Amino acid sequence: MLTMEPAWYALKVFYNRVFPLRDICKEALWQTYVPMQVEETVEHGTVKYTEKQLVPSLLFVKCNPAWLLDERRRERVRFTVYSDPESSRPRAIPELEMQMFMMVTSTRDKNLLFLGGDRAEWHQGDRVRVTDGVFKGAEGIVKRIRRDRRLVVTVNGVAAVATSYIDPAFLERI
Numbered sequence: 001m002l003t004m005e006p007a008w009y010a011l012k013v014f015y016n017r018v019f020p021l022r023d024i025c026k027e028a029l030w031q032t033y034v035p036m037q038v039e040e041t042v043e044h045g046t047v048k049y050t051e052k053q054l055v056p057s058l059l060f061v062k063c064n065p066a067w068l069l070d071e072r073r074r075e076r077v078r079f080t081v082y083s084d085p086e087s088s089r090p091r092a093i094p095e096l097e098m099q100m101f102m103m104v105t106s107t108r109d110k111n112l113l114f115l116g117g118d119r120a121e122w123h124q125g126d127r128v129r130v131t132d133g134v135f136k137g138a139e140g141i142v143k144r145i146r147r148d149r150r151l152v153v154t155v156n157g158v159a160a161v162a163t164s165y166i167d168p169a170f171l172e173r174i
Contacts, residue, residue, distance in 0.1 A: 004064045006030070007092035010082040010158040011059045011068075018059050021077040028071075030063040033098075035105040035161070037112055054105055054114050055159055060098065065090045082158050093155055104138050104153045104163055111164030113145065115152065132170045135163055139174065142166075 013021050022032045035054040040047060059079070061068070068081060068090060081090040105112065130138045130151060140153040143162065150162040151171075 004066060006062050006064050008060055008062050008095065008098040009065065009068055009090050010093060010155060011061060011079045012082065013057050013059050014078040014080075016057070017077045017079075018053065018057060021059055021079060022061075024071065024076060025059075025061045025063065028063070028067065030061050030067070032062075033060040033102055034058070035101075035159075036108065037105075038108045038110050040110060051108075054112065054161070058159065060093070060155075065092075085157075091157060093158070097155055100139050100153050101155045101159075101161070104135060104140070104151070105161055107134050107163075109134065109164055113150070113162040115145075115160040115162055127174050128171045129174050130166060130170055131172050133166065135166065136170075138163070142171065 011021070018034055022034060025032045035058065036051045037054040039050050039052050041050065042048070072079060072081065083089060084091040126142055127139065128142050128151070130136050135151060138151060138153060140151045143150055143152045145152075145162050148165040149168065150164065151166050152160055152162045154160040
């Protein structure tokens with residue numbers, strides 16, 4: 001049986017329709033989150049900064065699962081819900097996990113690296129908390145990626161992102 005309590009859910013949205021679905025969710029007064037990244041380009045000697053989706057086709061919404069399933073049946077915008085593989089029910093994302101993911105991805109750090117779907121290989125290593133800097137308070141796993149020490153933050157079964165370099169002095173084991 002599905003709970004009626006609002007929780008975070010990850011949606012894979014088809015046909016580049018993340019923002020129309022986000023608007024539908026907001027009309028229903030649900031909280032949404034789209035991970036974005038700042039991209040720097042140079043045109044005619046002028047530096048331009050534009051926002052783009054860090055993870056194409058990914059939308060997070062905090063809602064009750066009954067509304068989510070009802071909206072999917074309406075088919076105003078086609079999407080699937082990341083589900084629990086054992087029960088095929090929408091998989092709620094724990095609040096702390098979502099807060100950590102939003103904290104890291106909302107920094108707009110241009111060196112943020114999307115690692116693709118969350119895979120078991122990203123769960124190796126020590127769990128740490130960042131004690132200072134732009135990512136202060138974020139928790140995750142330290143990994144060496146492209147010769148840099150980075151903090152990897154995951155939404156289990158959905159996505160993993162890696163921050164830019166973090167000085168070891170700013171890390172504490174938890």
